[in-house]
Amino acid sequence: MKSFPQRQAYRESISNVIRRDLMSGKFKCDEPMREQKLAARFGTSRGPVRDALMQLTQEGVLEYQPNKGVRVSSLLTDEERDVVVAMRLELEKYCIQKFIPIATKEDFKNISVLLERLKNACEVASLPEVAESDLALHRYWVAQASPHLESTWLGLSVRMIMKYSRLENYDQAIEEHSRIVEALLGRNIDKAIYYLGENIL
Amino acid sequence: MKSFPQRQAYRESISNVIRRDLMSGKFKCDEPMREQKLAARFGTSRGPVRDALMQLTQEGVLEYQPNKGVRVSSLLTDEERDVVVAMRLELEKYCIQKFIPIATKEDFKNISVLLERLKNACEVASLPEVAESDLALHRYWVAQASPHLESTWLGLSVRMIMKYSRLENYDQAIEEHSRIVEALLGRNIDKAIYYLGENIL
DNA sequence: GTCAAACAAATTGTTAACAATTTAGATATA
DNA sequence: TATATCTAAATTGTTAACAATTTGTTTGAC
Numbered sequence: 001m002k003s004f005p006q007r008q009a010y011r012e013s014i015s016n017v018i019r020r021d022l023m024s025g026k027f028k029c030d031e032p033m034r035e036q037k038l039a040a041r042f043g044t045s046r047g048p049v050r051d052a053l054m055q056l057t058q059e060g061v062l063e064y065q066p067n068k069g070v071r072v073s074s075l076l077t078d079e080e081r082d083v084v085v086a087m088r089l090e091l092e093k094y095c096i097q098k099f100i101p102i103a104t105k106e107d108f109k110n111i112s113v114l115l116e117r118l119k120n121a122c123e124v125a126s127l128p129e130v131a132e133s134d135l136a137l138h139r140y141w142v143a144q145a146s147p148h149l150e151s152t153w154l155g156l157s158v159r160m161i162m163k164y165s166r167l168e169n170y171d172q173a174i175e176e177h178s179r180i181v182e183a184l185l186g187r188n189i190d191k192a193i194y195y196l197g198e199n200i201l
Numbered sequence: 202m203k204s205f206p207q208r209q210a211y212r213e214s215i216s217n218v219i220r221r222d223l224m225s226g227k228f229k230c231d232e233p234m235r236e237q238k239l240a241a242r243f244g245t246s247r248g249p250v251r252d253a254l255m256q257l258t259q260e261g262v263l264e265y266q267p268n269k270g271v272r273v274s275s276l277l278t279d280e281e282r283d284v285v286v287a288m289r290l291e292l293e294k295y296c297i298q299k300f301i302p303i304a305t306k307e308d309f310k311n312i313s314v315l316l317e318r319l320k321n322a323c324e325v326a327s328l329p330e331v332a333e334s335d336l337a338l339h340r341y342w343v344a345q346a347s348p349h350l351e352s353t354w355l356g357l358s359v360r361m362i363m364k365y366s367r368l369e370n371y372d373q374a375i376e377e378h379s380r381i382v383e384a385l386l387g388r389n390i391d392k393a394i395y396y397l398g399e400n401i402l
Numbered sequence: 403g404t405c406a407a408a409c410a411a412a413t414t415g416t417t418a419a420c421a422a423t424t425t426a427g428a429t430a431t432a
Numbered sequence: 433t434a435t436a437t438c439t440a441a442a443t444t445g446t447t448a449a450c451a452a453t454t455t456g457t458t459t460g461a462c
Binding site: 067 | 412413414
């Protein structure tokens with residue numbers, strides 16, 4: 001939740017917007033991302049756009065070819081997705097277990113807010129919003145527990161969601177996350193990890 | 202092992218050099234990376250340098266702060282390293298298992314060459330060379346089995362090596378990798394995975 | 403009509419200049 | 433001396449122009 005100066009550091013906000021578009025399937029697979037058009041869309045020059053595209057390339061959601069630019073990365077195979085899921089789960093379990101003992105009242109408040117945001121998005125049934133608030137919730141404890149591994153986690157999570165989003169079953173999403181957060185607020189590590197395992201697959 | 206046009210696409214080669222420097226401990230922890238100096242060193246303008254720095258930031262070996270540039274990322278905690286090791290192992294096991302059935306004679310030849318390179322580096326006892334050829338060897342089967350996950354793998358591996366490099370025991374490194382490659386050439390998946398598990402920790 | 407070569411347009415790669423921000427140092431004041 | 437404020441230097445952020453590459457189209461020979 002960092003805030004940036006108004007007229008600078010576009011790269012973060014640009015990559016966030018593009019990432020959301022990608023997660024909600026706004027771009028077709030293998031579709032080339034043109035720097036000029038994106039620059040016009042975001043009202044900047046090509047520089048910051050290139051930064052954002054490179055960042056997303058490193059996350060794995062875009063593919064780069066020298067002198068040909070970047071295009072939407074082809075989706076993971078089912079097997080690859082399984083591996084990614086396992087890695088993300090490994091990482092996020094560690095974060096949960098690390099986070100619960102050190103979590104403050106403030107943290108619990110923030111998490112409750114994020115859960116509310118997710119619920120609202122589910123009720124409106126807006127896929128981009130659901131995907132984003134889902135990630136934001138998980139991201140919170142990852143960032144708190146291990147800022148070093150936050151970007152690693154993000155890359156895995158986004159690609160996992162892009163493959164096939166289980167997010168379409170909104171009621172289930174609310175259920176699952178409510179259970180996780182409940183266990184979290186009760187500082188019950190085992191329970192939280194258990195429900196996390198049910199949610200991430 | 203892609204080759205790039207002579208006067209373009211500096212970003213890859215620059216980030217490769219900086220990554221090697223980082224792995225061999227050439228920069229102190231928290232030391233700021235100045236764009237100007239790097240540009241001078243590589244004989245380019247700041248643009249490609251910024252690209253390389255951002256790429257390494259996304260890999261997790263550098264840390265970025267808006268308007269303050271990037272600095273060498275503080276090392277992982279022991280616990281975090283354990284998680285990274287587990288994730289890398291999960292990923293690389295999958296790649297080995299996927300790679301062995303589809304490997305060609307050509308692949309075997311390339312792997313043998315890479316193993317030789319590693320052996321030579323070990324004999325010369327040059328840490329940067331050892332680290333690089335170690336990574337190059339592993340990277341080969343990762344790239345062949347799952348190019349989609351190559352950059353994910355690279356980020357994990359580099360950070361794992363940076364934390365504390367077991368590479369100082371050169372004889373052991375030769376032993377371990379010889380066993381892995383031997384199992385690989387014999388298309389023995391179980392054996393290869395077993396020795397891999399002994400190597401990656 | 404088909405294929406190949408030459409040309410033109412679109413796109414990416416790089417650079418240098420400028421703007422904004424941060425950092426360090428000098429100066430003044432209590 | 434210690435502290436605060438102002439100034440200058442260093443550094444990062446952004447932009448537009450130019451270079452190099454790729455891509456699409458036209459032209460011409462057969």
